[in-house]
Structure formats: structure tokens, C-alpha cells
Amino acid sequence: GQQVMQIPQYQHVQEGEDFTTYCNSSTTLSNIQWYKQRPGGHPVFLIQLVKSGEVKKQKRLTFQFGEAKKNSSLHITATQTTDVGTYFCAVNTGGFKTIFGAGTRLFVKA
Amino acid sequence: NAGVTQTPKFQVLKTGQSMTLQCAQDMNHEYMSWYRQDPGMGLRLIHYSVGAGITDQGEVPNGYNVSRSTTEDFPLRLLSAAPSQTSVYFCASSLSGDPHEQYFGPGTRLTVT
Numbered sequence: 100g101q102q103v104m105q106i107p108q109y110q111h112v113q114e115g116e117d118f119t120t121y122c123n124s125s126t127t128l129s130n131i132q133w134y135k136q137r138p139g140g141h142p143v144f145l146i147q148l149v150k151s152g153e154v155k156k157q158k159r160l161t162f163q164f165g166e167a168k169k170n171s172s173l174h175i176t177a178t179q180t181t182d183v184g185t186y187f188c189a190v191n192t193g194g195f196k197t198i199f200g201a202g203t204r205l206f207v208k209a
Numbered sequence: 210n211a212g213v214t215q216t217p218k219f220q221v222l223k224t225g226q227s228m229t230l231q232c233a234q235d236m237n238h239e240y241m242s243w244y245r246q247d248p249g250m251g252l253r254l255i256h257y258s259v260g261a262g263i264t265d266q267g268e269v270p271n272g273y274n275v276s277r278s279t280t281e282d283f284p285l286r287l288l289s290a291a292p293s294q295t296s297v298y299f300c301a302s303s304l305s306g307d308p309h310e311q312y313f314g315p316g317t318r319l320t321v322t
Contacts, residue, residue: 130309132309132310141315191308191309199244200251201251
């Protein structure tokens with residue numbers, strides 16, 4: 100079945116450093132979503148990307164969808180302690196199913 | 210709106226016991242789903258529903274049953290609990306008829322001994 104590979108698995112950064120997580124698929128995607136889960140919490144929807152080459156920004160977060168629609172990235176500029184958590188990408192497999200990546204856990208040291 | 214609610218928050222079962230995890234949403238969402246989350250494995254889809262009376266299997270449906278008699282409720286039943294079902298279970302819903310922009314409940318942490 101369809102899989103999405105997410106890297107890295109963990110990332111430790113100093114507060115103020117940048118952070119990027121990547122999501123890769125072997126097949127062309129119709130869309131991709133990004134979620135954030137705080138420690139002990141539940142996933143919260145951040146954004147959906149649909150178009151080839153799409154770039155969307157939310158304050159310090161920048162989301163990109165690759166030209167071939169097979170990969171995506173989430174970049175955080177100047178991380179803060181409030182950015183701590185796990186970031187997941189998720190893709191719809193056609194129909195009504197969603198596949199989640201394994202997530203990238205972000206640790207931020209103050 | 211309460212959003213997506215789940216009960217109980219925590220549960221301990223013995224092997225072979227059965228139980229129902231409750232999920233309700235008050236946003237009139239058509240699409241609802243159940244996921245399990247295990248360390249290092251992200252979220253895996255158990256079952257989903259695109260509307261009242263319609264359910265279908267996800268990636269890991271074995272050992273679980275669901276029903277959708279109303280738009281609001283989507284309970285998940287464990288038929289005969291096994292230690293491999295120890296996990297955190299999340300219910301989610303989506304405004305559209307498909308799983309874009311899902312809203313998640315707070316989760317149920319289940320331990321099977």
C-alpha cells in the first residue's frame with residue numbers, strides 16, 4: 100500500500116535555530132496535510148497543500164509541495180519553545196483513507 | 210461547540226475482555242474515523258465512516274468493530290482485547306465528506322494486560 104516516509108525521526112535544536120522536516124512518497128500525491136501534536140496532546144491540523152510547487156506560510160512556518168507532488172516540507176524559522184512537539188504529514192490515498200507519516204519529533208532547548 | 214469528545218480517557222483491560230470506546234462530535238461532520246497511535250509508528254487508520262449507516266475498514270481493522278447509527282456518534286468496539294491492542298486511540302472528524310482537515314479528540318489511552 101501507499102507509504103509516506105518522513106525524516107528526520109528526531110531533531111534537537113537550540114531556540115532560535117531553524118528546523119525542517121521532510122515527507123516523501125514514491126507515488127504522485129493528490130494533496131498533503133500537515134499536523135502538529137504537542138506532547139501528551141492530540142494532532143491538530145495545520146495546513147493542506149494541493150497544487151504542484153505550492154508554498155504557504157503561517158507566521159514562522161513555511162510549507163512546500165514539490166513540483167512533482169511526491170514530496171513536501173515544513174520549515175520553521177527561529178524556533179521557539181512553543182514549537183516543541185511532533186509534526187506529521189498525512190496523505191489521502193484516494194477515496195476516504197488517510198495515511199500518516201511516522202512524524203518528526205522536535206525538541207527545542209532554551 | 211465541544212468539538213470531538215472521547216470517553217474514557219484511560220482504560221485498563223484484561224486479555225479477552227471487551228469494551229467500547231465512545232466518540233461524539235457536535236459539528237455535524239459527515240466523515241469520522243478511528244486511529245491508533247503507537248510509539249514511532251504515527252497514526253494508523255482502523256475504521257472510518259462517510260456518513261450515518263456507512264462504515265469501512267482502514268489499515269488495521271482486525272479485532273475492532275464500528276457502527277454509525279447517527280451523524281454524531283462513532284463508537285469503536287474491541288471484541289476480545291489483546292496486549293497488542295495497547296495503544297492510544299484517537300477519534301477524528303472532518304467537515305467535508307472526505308478526510309481533509311480532520312479534527313481530533315483528546316484520545317483514550319488503553320492498556321491490555
